[in-house]
Amino acid sequence: MSLPDSLNHHREGLTTSHHDxxxxxxxxxxxxxxxxxxxxxxxxxxxxxxxxxxxxxxxxxxxxxxxxxxxxxxxxxxxxxxxxxxxxxxxxxxxxxxxxxxxxxxxxxxxxxxxxxxxxxxxxxxxxxxxxxxxxxxxxxxxxxxxxxxxxxxxxxxxxxxxxxxxxxxxLMRHLSEFSHLQPVMQKTLPELGLVNSNVLSVNGDAQVLEALMAMSSNNVTSVAVLDDQGVLIGNISMADIQYIMKDLKASWLWLSCFQFVSKVRQSRGVETGEDQYPILDVNATATFGYALAKLQATKVHRLWVVNDNGLVAGVVSLTDVFKILSAHTDS
The missing domain is CATH 3.10.580.10 (CBS-domain)
Incomplete structure (x- = not known):
């Protein structure tokens, strides 16, 4: 005897589709x-x-x-x-x-x-x-x-x-096809979800790494965008990058310019992963929520910088932002 749909809806494992x-x-x-x-x-x-x-x-x-x-x-x-x-x-x-x-x-x-x-x-x-x-x-x-x-x-x-x-x-991304009620939000664009007009903390590429860390600490954020003189995104520094400062006691990296540091971190990650280049951590302002999530999943980062067609930073999408959106779609 099969269970009514109303019971199946909240009984994970009793059905192979439409999982809650x-x-x-x-x-x-x-x-x-x-x-x-x-x-x-x-x-x-x-x-x-x-x-x-x-x-x-x-x-x-x-x-x-x-x-x-x-x-x-x-x-x-x-x-x-x-x-x-x-x-x-x-x-x-x-x-x-x-x-x-x-x-x-x-x-x-x-x-x-x-x-x-x-x-x-x-x-x-x-x-x-x-x-x-x-x-x-x-x-x-x-x-x-x-x-x-x-x-x-x-x-x-x-x-x-x-x-x-x-x-x-x-x-969630690996099982997305099983969660049909999440499909509509995946098709919405970042602006439609209010994920573009965010305040972005940034530093110039010539600034010292130590200055960037102090700015992150005082502003209570976990990452800072690194921009060139024209305001174009050239990379970012996150808390996780501090591991490269501590590793092998490379404290001198604190006094590098942010541009130099971003280059060295990319080189270190390339050696570790065997990849020639580390993926650019940005997404176009017109991208869909689903595309942004797929890129977050693929790059294993905690945030993506939202850029316009000119390469200027227009916002940032963090994993916390993502879960704020997803939490609105949980069953009350």
Whole structure:
């Protein structure tokens, strides 16, 4: 006996078509994942190397002595650490936690700093956990509010995996044909969805990398567009690029021009991926939402710069913007 359509609609697995993606459980999306976690006493430099070698931008920090996760460590935390160590960021004493004071003291005394002092340091992407049974629709709503990733926990308190904005987007795009009610929004253009008239933080290619990082920190953004003298997009610098500054202790890269830095990062990525060129991270202002999502998925980046026909930056589409749109299409 077949179930009525009204029941099938919210019973994932009972039908092979017309899946309701919002009802999928988080544990289904992390099956087979071998999550990376970082020991709380690992040095920041080694923690950064773990992220780089694992090809991830963030990992939970686990304190074995306390038997609990004490935060997330990502490249935003690393950027904040670098700026604090170089005395390029001022935090009022009354706003400093004990951990931050300890970190500042150790870094300026050139002592090894454990990653537990830097986890969640930026305050931009703290440790967020969800139960394995949490529905994808709820996670998408969280992602639309600015959360970038969630730790998926089993009922026994163990880490089952980590769901990021990128991994969820990849899942949705790979199964898009099964989610027919998402098709209409995919055909809309970026202007129709209000994704062009965004304020864009930019720097000139001649500016120092350190200036770009300070601008990103003070404006609470994760990326900055790099423009030439005519205002044409020539690249971008994101928090993830800081891994190339820390790798092999290339601190001198901080004083390169942004143009030089973008070139060096592209060269480094080309060596790692075996590609001659790193893809240009832009999309035309008249593109459809579906095209932008496909490019985000293919390039594995967290944002695309929206450019007009003259190559001038007209906006930016971030993964958070994407999930704001998608969250509007979740089943209430």
């Amino acid at each position: 993606w919002t009802m999928l459980q988080a544990k289904k999306l992390v099956e087979g994942q071998k999550p990376v976690q970082i020991d709380a006493n690992t040095s920041i430099e080694n923690a950064c190397e773990i992220l780089h070698m694992s090809g991830i931008s963030c990992a939970p920090v686990y304190d074995a002595s306390r038997k609990q996760y004490v935060g997330m460590f990502d490249y935003g935390d690393l950027m904040t650490y670098v700026l604090l160590a170089l005395k390029k960021m001022d935090v009022p004493l009354e706003d400093q936690s004990m951990e931050m004071r300890d970190l500042i003291h150790k870094s300026r005394q050139h002592q090894q700093v454990p990653v537990k002092l830097a986890s969640d340091l930026s305050g931009k992407d703290p440790f967020c956990a969800v139960l394995a049974e949490t529905r994808l629709g709820a996670i998408v709503n969280d992602f639309g509010s600015g959360i970038h990733r969630v730790a998926v926990m089993n009922s026994n308190g163990e880490l089952a995996g980590v769901l990021s904005q990128s991994s969820v987007l990849d899942f």
